[in-house]
Ligand SMILES: Nc1ncnc2c1ncn2[C@@H]1O[C@H](COP(=O)(O)OP(=O)(O)OP(=O)(O)O)[C@@H](O)[C@H]1O
């Protein structure tokens with residue numbers, strides 16, 4: 001472990017008392033047992049090392065420095081938030097600055113949906129019953145750390161039979177700071193029976209300094225519910241981002257998740273769709289466009305626990321510079337999950353000789369009537385396609401852009417929320433131009 | 442218009458073209474024939490500027506300029522067009538967008554005004570008629586899932602939109618049914634004018650019945666070994682390549 005010895009906050013013997021101290025500053029101690037268990041798990045797990053299977057190809061040293069300070073609240077003007085919002089999105093907006101809820105930015109909340117800062121509703125029976133149930137702390141050190149120190153975040157409960165027409169946009173933003181800071185955003189979303197919700201999570205940073213965002217989101221889609229999630233990660237160039245997204249699907253429910261990773265120095269995404277009700281359907285798609293020395297891991301688990309559940313997974317990445325990506329896609333089909341139909345695909349384009357991708361499908365199938373397909377590609381931009389476009393008069397740089405855009409559009413085009421799609425489209429265009437300019441320079 | 446002098450070219454380590462000489466004037470139609478693997482497509486690709494092929498000797502002068510010195514897109518801007526033997530599939534890029542981007546790239550490079558979406562639609566409808574293609578192809582990804590014949594007609598559609606001065610058609614007739622062959626030939630003839638030139642690479646006389654060449658050249662092992670008028674194609678159709686191969690073998694000993 002790196003870091004100075006005199007900073008003892010995160011050494012094992014001190015964790016419990018540190019959590020107690022942290023908790024005394026909160027209104028209510030109803031989560032004491034959960035926090036204690038989490039910190040005990042963390043003590044047992046410790047920070048990941050390269051010996052851990054899941055972190056093998058990563059040097060996690062940047063993440064385990066011990067001098068991260070809890071980030072202090074800061075107030076931001078609307079104009080400062082603007083780059084991280086979606087210009088045409090008429091939504092319910094909630095903003096968290098440095099991990100702290102910033103109520104002044106919250107917009108009106110319509111009927112039929114409960115939205116609150118999680119820290120204010122720990123005592124609600126729904127929260128008590130569900131918080132920490134999906135995001136288990138037993139084997140993920142950073143989730144354990146989040147659970148021990150969680151405070152602010154979004155709690156959403158969509159009441160049964162309510163279709164929330166207005167999308168909910170949650171923005172977590174970290175401001176520039178000279179000392180490295182850490183925040184632990186925590187979200188719990190419950191879409192009750194036969195309800196409908198559209199959710200957008202954005203994680204962003206304004207500075208070029210190191211900071212660490214360690215987020216956990218738990219989503220419960222009850223029977224017949226329909227939940228569409230989009231996540232955009234736009235952390236600053238030295239930002240560290242670890243995010244655990246756990247969704248549970250009830251009978252005949254459906255969930256889509258579209259994950260866009262553009263920022264950050266180091267990003268680790270865990271995405272888990274747990275199809276726990278018969279006939280539920282999960283779509284998990286991701287896109288990453290990396291440059292410089294960015295490192296992005298996507299660890300996904302599509303867990304088929306019941307029969308007749310289709311799942312669709314497509315991750316696509318474009319890598320420039322000396323960036324690294326890891327895709328580990330696990331499909332777990334339980335013995336009783338007959339008639340599972342699972343599709344998984346990971347495609348990558350390397351724009352430079354120094355970029356690397358490691359892609360690894362993992363199938364664990366215990367049922368016998370299963371349709372399961374997976375595939376992965378890693379390659380360069382198609383030279384022949386490039387030549388074909390050029391031979392028609394399109395300059396090379398534009399031809400490249402057209403091909404990269406077509407590759408990305410495959411994911412962007414699946415985002416149904418138009419204002420988000422068009423904004424993402426612009427962001428990705430800019431990013432692609434930037435990556436390519438760097439690699440051809 | 443085009444002058445190829447002692448052109449040697451190949452892929453890494455292996456020379457494929459061993460000294461090609463060919464002069465094409467405005468208003469002329471040249472046919473290039475020759476057995477499989479003799480280097481016809483290589484010549485076509487070198488003229489269009491494919492990076493996989495390197496030129497080791499010789500020169501190509503096009504309208505007074507060094508063609509080999511230009512990037513592929515510059516060659517297109519100067520009016521060179523290659524109809525590919527194997528048109529490339531480009532998933533996710535629809536044909537309408539592709540055609541309009543290409544046309545506007547040429548126009549921009551020539552300091553002409555870009556064509557807007559509406560004018561383009563009028564223009565493209567006209568061109569679609571020429572190759573008897575349905576408008577629905579415009580919405581599909583370039584060449585993706587097109588049948589062999591549709592790909593070839595799509596090449597001629599591109600030629601119709603881009604209006605090149607030097608068109609090189611690499612086996613545009615292969616895999617075409619009788620109707621498609623007529624459509625392609627008709628397209629090429631309609632687009633032809635006295636200030637333009639066409640090089641047709643083909644294996645079959647049947648295309649040359651419709652696109653009548655002024656000159657026929659036979660390629661063998663990376664060289665043009667015989668040139669003649671349209672009767673040479675008829676002779677080849679009748680006798681095959683063996684007599685040329687034999688003749689060439691004795692000559693070169
Ligand atoms: N990129 C390449 N790499 C390696 N060999 C090549 C390449 N391109 C062409 N060749 C070789 O060069 C020779 C000439 O090929 P080319 O495609 O020019 O023939 P062609 O005359 O067009 O044949 P066909 O009538 O079958 O289309 C062949 O032996 C071919 O295998």
Ligand SMILES: [Mg+2]
Pocket residue numbers: 481482483526611612
């Ligand atoms: Mg050929």
